[in-house]
Amino acid sequence: MSAPPRTAALVVNAKSRKGQAAFRDACRLLRDQGIVLASAEAVDDPRHLPDAVKAAVAGAPPMVIVGGGDGSISSSVDHVVGTDTVFAMLPLGTANSFARTLGIPLDIAGAVGVIARGRVRPIDLGVIDGDYFANCAAIGISPLIAETVPHGLKKWLGRPGYLAWAALQMTRFRPFRLTVDGETIDALEVRIANGRFHGGAELVDTRVDNGEIVVQAVVGTARAKLLWSWGLTLLGPDKARGTVREFRGRAFRIETDPPLPISIDGEVLCRTPVMARVAPRAIRMVVPA
Incomplete structure (x- = not known):
C-alpha cells in the first residue's frame, strides 16, 4: 500500500x-x-x-x-x-x-x-453484464422501492423516510423463483454483493479484496420471513445465516421467474437474467490506513 x-x-x-x-x-x-x-x-x-x-x-x-x-x-x-x-x-x-x-x-x-x-x-468491483458496480446489487423489494420512492424523500427525510417507504412497498411485494447456475430455490430477496453493507446495514460476510462475488438469497415464500431476516441482521450477518442461502465464487448466471428488475447500488439499471462476476483488483482506492 x-x-x-x-x-x-x-x-x-x-x-x-x-x-x-x-x-x-x-x-x-x-x-x-x-x-x-x-x-x-x-x-x-x-x-x-x-x-x-x-x-x-x-x-x-x-x-x-x-x-x-x-x-x-x-x-x-x-x-x-x-x-x-x-x-x-x-x-x-x-x-x-x-x-x-x-x-x-x-x-x-x-x-x-x-x-x-x-x-x-x-x-x-462487481460486474453485471459488463457494468461495474462498487458495493451491492439487489433483486426483490429494493428495486421496487428504488423505482417508486418519491423524488426528494431520501434527501429531506434520510434513512427514516426511506425505511417508511420500504414498509409501505411490502404490501406490493411478491416472492419469486431464483435460479443460480442451474439451481432453483424460492426467494424473497437477493443481494449480489461485493461489499458487506446494503441499505446501511451489514448483511454479508465478505471483503472487497477476496476475489469473489457473493449471491445471497433470503429463502422462502412468506413475507414475514423477509422481515424476520431483516430483524436478525440488526444483530449481525451471522445471526441471519439460517434465513439465507449463499453462493460464493467468481461468476454466476442469475435468472428469476418472473424476470425482475435489478437495482445496482440503489439505481434500477437492468433486469434478469444476467451474468454477475467479480473483477479482482479492478481499481486502486484510498482507504483508512
Whole structure:
C-alpha cells in the first residue's frame, strides 16, 4: 500500500442528500490538508455525474475524488477501471453502504482525513453484464422501492423516510423463483454483493479484496420471513445465516421467474437474467490506513 496522491480532481453530486452543503466544505478541507485540486465541479443533475467523472479522469489526474451516495460511486468507478488514476470518495448519500464497507467516516472532515492520510490499495468491483458496480446489487423489494420512492424523500427525510417507504412497498411485494447456475430455490430477496453493507446495514460476510462475488438469497415464500431476516441482521450477518442461502465464487448466471428488475447500488439499471462476476483488483482506492 502507498500514500494517496497530493493532486486530485473533485466531482460532487450536488443533488445527493448532503451535496450542495458539502461541496464548498470539501474544497476547503481538502486544500487545508494539502490536497491540490486540479479541478473541482459540483454537478447539479445526477444524470450528468458519470460524464463529469469521465471527463475528469480523461485529464489523467493522479486521483479523482467523487462525492455522493452509493449510486454516484457505482456510476463513477467504470471510468477509473484500466487507468492509473486513484479513486477516493466522500460519502454524501443516505445509506453510504460502500463507505461503511471500507470503514470510511461518514462525516466530510473524517472522509477528507482518510483521503489525506489513508493508504492506496487495490480493491475488487462487481460486474453485471459488463457494468461495474462498487458495493451491492439487489433483486426483490429494493428495486421496487428504488423505482417508486418519491423524488426528494431520501434527501429531506434520510434513512427514516426511506425505511417508511420500504414498509409501505411490502404490501406490493411478491416472492419469486431464483435460479443460480442451474439451481432453483424460492426467494424473497437477493443481494449480489461485493461489499458487506446494503441499505446501511451489514448483511454479508465478505471483503472487497477476496476475489469473489457473493449471491445471497433470503429463502422462502412468506413475507414475514423477509422481515424476520431483516430483524436478525440488526444483530449481525451471522445471526441471519439460517434465513439465507449463499453462493460464493467468481461468476454466476442469475435468472428469476418472473424476470425482475435489478437495482445496482440503489439505481434500477437492468433486469434478469444476467451474468454477475467479480473483477479482482479492478481499481486502486484510498482507504483508512
